[in-house]
Amino acid sequence: MGSRTVVVGASVGGTKTVQALRSQGYAGELLVVEAEPHLPYDKPPLSKGYLTGTLGRDRLNLVSDAEIKDLAVGVKLGVRAKSLDVAANELALEDGERIAFDNLIVASGVRARPSPWQAKDGVHLLRTLDDAEMLKKNLQNSRSVVVVGGGFIGAEVAAAARHFGLDVSIVDPLEVPIGRVLGDPVGKLFTRLHHLNDVATHFGNGVEAITGTKGNLTVELTDGKLLSCDLVVVGIGAVPNTEWLASSGLLIENGLVCDEYCRADGQANIFGVGDVARWYHPRQRELVRVEHWTNAVEQAACVAHNITNPKDLTRYAPVPYVWSDQYDWKIQIAGETARASDYVVVEDPSNENRFAAVYADHSGLFCGVATVNWPRAMIQCRRLLDSENAISIPLNLLNDLLPGRPG
């Protein structure tokens, strides 16, 4: 039918949009433009199994060559989008090419927030495959690392560094870094996990400066303490890749601002997908931007539906879901734990490494759940999160899962 959809970004959001479009019967032309030189690859393992070496490079591929052929998608690698002409429906690339489109998918993702502290060398970020390759090589040749940032990426890097036997310290200005997501009482269990794995935590303490060179770095903390190390990894969040949209006239505010159908504000044929999209969440009733793998996949499916069914648009109202691997904990989080006002921890007496934290909002309704080493508990609770339920409902389900209970 002569329609052409152009996708900017071939990470999980862009790739899954292409797959979902074909799955939902889109017959037009598809073209993906990606700034990185690599075929689509997956990012969550870069701070987990791929960094420790338990997961090989082949397991990172998001699509095979054969699948790219089946999808009948054109792929341009190693070329950045330069600018967007909304009125002309035309995308300009940095190599000078101009591409006309009927639909545009903005899936340009985020990049690691740059380190505000610069030493001569030895200070690493972790976002891309190339970052991970370089960090992995350096971890294997180092004795000690300081990780700046106690969020999920920082904690995963600390765990990977312990896997290689390094002395590990982790620094974060918050007293309980994971408390931002799970509340301080549950967050403290994650701090304890670092200690159980011989990682020194310097929480409630910022970084003043990083000086020296690889193999001989000094991290100066705001309380004056000095940490010596071979290597520093800075994991302090991410920044949306929206510079190429700056002159487009589209609304950019901490990401591409989209409506509840994931359409760029005021546009019928430009959609945001994944980490870069800040859309109006109909249930949360505010603009949100979510840097989770599952969000990119679900948003891709929603956008594909809205492109193939313009007269039957679906609003995008997902239940957030994210996982993290830290040491011997497989952590899964669903819902809006950060907004909870109360929580209950359910422990499995037969397994000290397994528990669930169930969260309630200010009116006592179930609003989120975190589990450690307990996938069945997670899915039972997660399925309840798109409707209103008293907190007793997930709690009863969890109690039924405990050994010695019926069911």
Next chain:
Amino acid sequence: MPVIKADLDLCQGYANCVMEAPKFFDISDDGVVVVLQEEFAEENRAKVEAAVRSCPVSALRIEE
């Protein structure tokens, strides 16, 4: 009829498949996927494909 295949060694129990297509997938007490119905009719293809796509470790595939 097309058939759902699950690699139980790859599965990590993320359960995105259960969210996408609960008629076809569940998670066991051991935290791995259970395929509730291996065969599926064409009318369910989009749902099953969405479940396959949603697996973070590519543990699911469709055999035609």
